[in-house]
Amino acid sequence: MVFKIAWRNIGRNKRRTAITAASIFFAVLFSVASESLNRGVFDGMIDSTVSFYVGYIQVLKKGYWEDRTLEESFEMDEKLTSVLNNVDGVDDVVPRLESFALASFGKITKSALVIGIDPQKEDALTGLAGRLIKGGTYLQKDDKEVMITSGLAEKLNISVNDTIILISQGYHGVNAANRYRVKGLISFGSPELNSKLIYLPLSAAQDFYGAENLITSLVLDVKDKNTSDLALQSLEKSIDYQTYDIIDWKDMMPEIIKMKEIKESSNKIVMFVLYLIIAFGVFGVILMMTKERKFEFGVLLSIGMSRVKLAFTIWLETVFLGFVGAIFGLVISYGLMYYLSVNPIVVTGDMAETYAKFGIEPLLPASVDLDIFITQALNVFVLTTLLAIYPCLAIWKMKAVDAMRA
Amino acid sequence: MARFQASKYILMKNVITVKGVTKIYNPDTIPVHALRGVDLQIGEGEFTALVGPSGSGKTTLLNIIGGLDDASDGSVIINEQDIAKLSDSQTIEFRKQNIGFVFQAYNLIPVLTAKENVEFVMLLQGASQSDRDARVKELMSAVGLSDHLDRRPSQLSGGQQQRVAVARALASKPMFVLADEPTANLDSKSTADLLDIMAKLNKEENITFLFSTHDQRVIDRARRVVNLDDGAVISDKTIE
Ligand SMILES: Nc1ncnc2c1ncn2[C@@H]1O[C@H](COP(=O)(O)OP(=O)(O)O)[C@@H](O)[C@H]1O
Ligand SMILES: [Mg+2]
Numbered sequence: 008m009v010f011k012i013a014w015r016n017i018g019r020n021k022r023r024t025a026i027t028a029a030s031i032f033f034a035v036l037f038s039v040a041s042e043s044l045n046r047g048v049f050d051g052m053i054d055s056t057v058s059f060y061v062g063y064i065q066v067l068k069k070g071y072w073e074d075r076t077l078e079e080s081f082e083m084d085e086k087l088t089s090v091l092n093n094v095d096g097v098d099d100v101v102p103r104l105e106s107f108a109l110a111s112f113g114k115i116t117k118s119a120l121v122i123g124i125d126p127q128k129e130d131a132l133t134g135l136a137g138r139l140i141k142g143g144t145y146l147q148k149d150d151k152e153v154m155i156t157s158g159l160a161e162k163l164n165i166s167v168n169d170t171i172i173l174i175s176q177g178y179h180g181v182n183a184a185n186r187y188r189v190k191g192l193i194s195f196g197s198p199e200l201n202s203k204l205i206y207l208p209l210s211a212a213q214d215f216y217g218a219e220n221l222i223t224s225l226v227l228d229v230k231d232k233n234t235s236d237l238a239l240q241s242l243e244k245s246i247d248y249q250t251y252d253i254i255d256w257k258d259m260m261p262e263i264i265k266m267k268e269i270k271e272s273s274n275k276i277v278m279f280v281l282y283l284i285i286a287f288g289v290f291g292v293i294l295m296m297t298k299e300r301k302f303e304f305g306v307l308l309s310i311g312m313s314r315v316k317l318a319f320t321i322w323l324e325t326v327f328l329g330f331v332g333a334i335f336g337l338v339i340s341y342g343l344m345y346y347l348s349v350n351p352i353v354v355t356g357d358m359a360e361t362y363a364k365f366g367i368e369p370l371l372p373a374s375v376d377l378d379i380f381i382t383q384a385l386n387v388f389v390l391t392t393l394l395a396i397y398p399c400l401a402i403w404k405m406k407a408v409d410a411m412r413a
Numbered sequence: 414m415a416r417f418q419a420s421k422y423i424l425m426k427n428v429i430t431v432k433g434v435t436k437i438y439n440p441d442t443i444p445v446h447a448l449r450g451v452d453l454q455i456g457e458g459e460f461t462a463l464v465g466p467s468g469s470g471k472t473t474l475l476n477i478i479g480g481l482d483d484a485s486d487g488s489v490i491i492n493e494q495d496i497a498k499l500s501d502s503q504t505i506e507f508r509k510q511n512i513g514f515v516f517q518a519y520n521l522i523p524v525l526t527a528k529e530n531v532e533f534v535m536l537l538q539g540a541s542q543s544d545r546d547a548r549v550k551e552l553m554s555a556v557g558l559s560d561h562l563d564r565r566p567s568q569l570s571g572g573q574q575q576r577v578a579v580a581r582a583l584a585s586k587p588m589f590v591l592a593d594e595p596t597a598n599l600d601s602k603s604t605a606d607l608l609d610i611m612a613k614l615n616k617e618e619n620i621t622f623l624f625s626t627h628d629q630r631v632i633d634r635a636r637r638v639v640n641l642d643d644g645a646v647i648s649d650k651t652i653e
Contacts, residue, residue, distance in 0.1 A: 012524055310581070
């Protein structure tokens with residue numbers, strides 16, 4: 008009967024229910040929207056950076072991450088690759104040999120990051136072939152040619168079929184110098200990447216640096232962040248930590264992670280204010296309800312309903328109300344965010360430029376990670392549940408006669 | 414027969430004993446002397462009207478008897494229990510078991526049907542489903558509303574609502590029913606109907622009623638009339 012009373016009371020005062028449910032609904036909606044967009048944006052940043060270049064997980068020789076020298080390179084042996092290939096979630100293992108070199112064409116010389124790659128695997132990992140600008144051709148495994156990012160090509164004033172000269176210090180200090188025909192130009196959205204990369208096939212790079220059979224990193228091809236976390240766990244067991252370092256996207260992109268955290272904490276403040284406003288709104292309604300129904304409470308106390316039972320009934324009623332509002336908010340906000348995740352908001356103007364600097368498409372995608380929705384709905388629900396204590400306190404102190412005096 | 418009735422009257426047990434009850438509202442600010450030493454005894458099976466002009470203290474006295482308010486002085490003893498000695502939760506429990514209430518208006522829980530409203534007190538007492546069903550049926554038919562069981566209060570007239578309230582007051586099998594101006598908001602037809610029902614329940618089931626009123630038509634139906642003025646009993650007449 009207590010449940011019946013509580014439930015029916017929700018239908019009784021339609022306006023009150025509508026106001027409460029609506030404010031709870033908006034709280035859920037707003038909090039979900041801000042969290043979802045925020046997470047969507049940063050996931051987008053991370054995903055694009057990851058997929059453009061760094062990958063989710065890399066295996067490096069211990070010390071390489073700090074020093075970045077060829078001296079910390081390692082041999083790519085079958086055993087290691089087969090161990091890595093056997094880790095759950097790892098689709099492939101992509102080798103790279105990276106170092107800096109001076110690149111010259113005519114009178115111009117620029118510093119460049121020269122990367123030896125397995126052209127086919129690299130394409131599978133980062134879609135590199137798709138970034139090729141018309142007019143060039145993609146690298147083949149045994150080529151002795153290079154591909155240059157378009158920003159760098161512009162600076163050097165070089166184009167396809169021209170010959171570039173690379174000079175560097177190789178493995179164990181050997182002189183590295185050679186000339187390569189430019190086979191193609193590559194374009195990255197990120198100006199940072201676009202102005203400094205030169206790709207050549209792994210074996211050609213090993214020849215150039217005098218680093219026979221050596222690589223500086225193995226990028227693990229995993230599907231997404233979640234797979235990456237799982238793979239990381241099983242890697243910890245199968246890799247020799249004395250020799251190798253395993254770093255994941257969180258280590259590789261500390262700036263983005265930091266930005267995300269800052270944004271998240273400012274979001275928390277906004278959300279706190281939002282919750283405060285909502286709490287006042289809902290509290291107002293609860294206050295009104297308690298006042299309006301004082302007489303009814305007085306009658307119930309008179310006819311012998313215990314205070315505990317009465318308070319519980321009213322608490323339950325508010326909780327039901329919160330529940331209805333939260334579910335409502337959850338469903339609608341999920342729908343909306345789903346729509347925005349499929350059809351992201353397009354950012355224009357200054358914001359778009361900022362995005363471009365980070366090498367990110369100027370879109371505001373929404374995240375539809377379920378945990379956001381559930382957390383926000385729960386927060387608001389818990390908030391209502393706490394507010395529902397007020398009428399309980401009122402009932403606790405209420406004197407039936409006073410309650411029933413008009 | 415007459416002898417039997419007389420002996421019953423002599424042996425009649427007191428259910429309510431009010432001894433020297435005074436009530437002063439706002440004793441610290443602007444004191445209002447609502448009751449000035451009221452003595453009153455109500456026996457089992459009585460049908461008593463508490464009469465007096467507005468402000469004479471009827472509501473105050475009924476509230477104190479019902480344990481809804483405290484007396485400033487004096488005592489109320491119900492069936493040998495001094496109700497001032499009960500704690501808050503004991504008082505509520507005591508009311509649930511022993512006292513039926515009918516108020517002037519808005520007695521019923523709006524979201525429950527007539528049947529559920531009557532059943533509610535029994536549920537609080539923990540009565541079984543079959544007991545409840547039987548008693549609801551019996552009471553609703555006693556108040557002439559057998560075919561309105563599933564109506565919500567808003568779908569009933571004021572008179573019908575008060576009849577449901579009487580049924581509810583009786584559902585818990587209380588020692589007596591306190592009714593504070595139960596007909597104040599009713600037209601004369603509904604007033605007569607409600608009084609008929611109360612009188613019948615009193616006569617046939619020996620249910621004790623103590624009700625306040627300032628309506629002469631209601632006073633005429635009472636078997637005992639206690640007259641209150643300015644917080645004091647000025648007359649007490651039993652009508653044979
Ligand atoms: N809560 C209260 N505070 C102060 N005075 C009150 C209060 N309740 C009733 N009174 C006063 O007590 C007197 C008796 O009131 P009441 O018992 O309601 O009379 P009746 O029911 O006969 O009209 C009146 O003078 C009324 O104004
Ligand atoms: Mg009164």
